[in-house]
Amino acid sequence: MYHPFDMQRRRILVTGAASGIGRATCVALSQLSARVSAVDIDAEGLAETIRQLAGDGHSQIQLDLTQLDQIAPAVTKDAAANGSLSGAVHAAGLPCVEPIRLLEPDAYRRALIVNTEAALSLARAFQRKDVCAPDGGAIVFVSSVMGLVGSPGSAAYSMSKAALHGLARGLALELAPRRIRVNCVAPGFVNTPMFARLAGFWDPQERARVEADHPLGIGSPEDIANAICFLLSSAGRWITGCILPVDGGYTAK
Amino acid sequence: MSSLYSTLTKLLEVDAVQPDDKLRDFDNWDSLTVLSLCAHVDASCGVSLSAQDLQAVNTVDDLERLIASRKAA
Numbered sequence: 001m002y003h004p005f006d007m008q009r010r011r012i013l014v015t016g017a018a019s020g021i022g023r024a025t026c027v028a029l030s031q032l033s034a035r036v037s038a039v040d041i042d043a044e045g046l047a048e049t050i051r052q053l054a055g056d057g058h059s060q061i062q063l064d065l066t067q068l069d070q071i072a073p074a075v076t077k078d079a080a081a082n083g084s085l086s087g088a089v090h091a092a093g094l095p096c097v098e099p100i101r102l103l104e105p106d107a108y109r110r111a112l113i114v115n116t117e118a119a120l121s122l123a124r125a126f127q128r129k130d131v132c133a134p135d136g137g138a139i140v141f142v143s144s145v146m147g148l149v150g151s152p153g154s155a156a157y158s159m160s161k162a163a164l165h166g167l168a169r170g171l172a173l174e175l176a177p178r179r180i181r182v183n184c185v186a187p188g189f190v191n192t193p194m195f196a197r198l199a200g201f202w203d204p205q206e207r208a209r210v211e212a213d214h215p216l217g218i219g220s221p222e223d224i225a226n227a228i229c230f231l232l233s234s235a236g237r238w239i240t241g242c243i244l245p246v247d248g249g250y251t252a253k
Numbered sequence: 254m255s256s257l258y259s260t261l262t263k264l265l266e267v268d269a270v271q272p273d274d275k276l277r278d279f280d281n282w283d284s285l286t287v288l289s290l291c292a293h294v295d296a297s298c299g300v301s302l303s304a305q306d307l308q309a310v311n312t313v314d315d316l317e318r319l320i321a322s323r324k325a326a
């Protein structure tokens with residue numbers, strides 16, 4: 001029976017796979033019968049993700065994405081060993097909440113490299129003829145509502161995420177002739193270890209304010225994973241260059 | 254702890270801070286400053302303080318002692 005979300009015989013590479021949204025994406029993809037190449041700097045977290053996956057044929061790649069020149073060799077090696085890729089998801093990311101007076105280049109550079117520049121390097125690696133499946137594929141960058149709107153202290157993070165939107169639109173047009181689609185998912189606040197760290201600093205009033213900003217409440221990693229699967233699957237085959245907010249209504253206001 | 258003092262001088266935009274300076278007396282002491290300070294303390298000392306914890310803190314020295322006691326705990 002045809003199912004537009006079915007991922008059988010597709011291999012999808014996911015960065016940030018050891019935690020939060022990246023891990024939930026790996027799990028959801030495996031439940032749709034995809035094979036997953038899980039990438040993260042955190043080897044222990046990766047091993048736990050692999051344990052949670054359905055099916056077999058998955059691989060794990062321990063990689064520090066700030067080493068931009070190591071991304072293409074690692075991706076090419078994985079494709080040669082395990083088969084060509086039909087999709088790539090960039091979910092690795094770092095928060096950066098700083099007032100502008102603290103935004104010296106060193107304070108935001110790591111977040112900019114992991115959030116933004118690594119996404120470009122990943123897309124470059126993915127589109128190679130010896131990596132991408134011959135019938136094309138799809139790329140999803142996990143940006144943020146903070147790439148669409150701002151908040152005090154978000155300047156550097158917003159910059160890193162808004163840049164992903166430009167990257168996705170440019171690549172969407174450049175890679176369309178090769179049937180490679182490029183989209184972004186822009187999450188609102190989602191309950192992950194990154195969120196928990198940040199929320200730990202808030203007082204109850206701030207917590208209540210953030211919750212009220214999301215008419216459907218704080219999201220779960222699965223909410224984002226499902227949207228990513230949709231964009232990667234055949235159900236999303238006419239969608240490219242799109243920024244999809246998945247935010248419980250955060251940007252509707 | 255010297256990293257705490259250097260973070261505070263940058264955050265509060267002053268040349269130096271003294272142990273008995275009152276945090277709330279600085280012009281820059283607002284909710285974003287508190288959030289940023291919590292993130293720095295977490296990153297440099299592995300101690301997770303909340304905005305509420307900081308409400309109970311009066312001076313720089315109090316803050317230093319709070320971090321030390323959380324670290325020991």
Ligand SMILES: NC(=O)c1ccc[n+]([C@@H]2O[C@H](COP(=O)([O-])OP(=O)(O)OC[C@H]3O[C@@H](n4cnc5c(N)ncnc54)[C@H](O)[C@@H]3O)[C@@H](O)[C@H]2O)c1
Nearest residue numbers: 016018019020021041064065092093144187189190192194
């Ligand atoms: N949680 C939220 O509320 C939220 C909201 C909007 C957007 N996002 C974005 O979603 C993505 C996933 O966030 P999350 O909440 O799951 O965070 P998380 O911290 O739980 O997971 C992020 C993962 O990225 C990995 N990573 C960080 N630096 C790396 C590096 N140099 N090399 C390789 N891997 C590295 C971490 O090891 C971790 O496994 C991020 O891009 C984040 O900016 C999150």
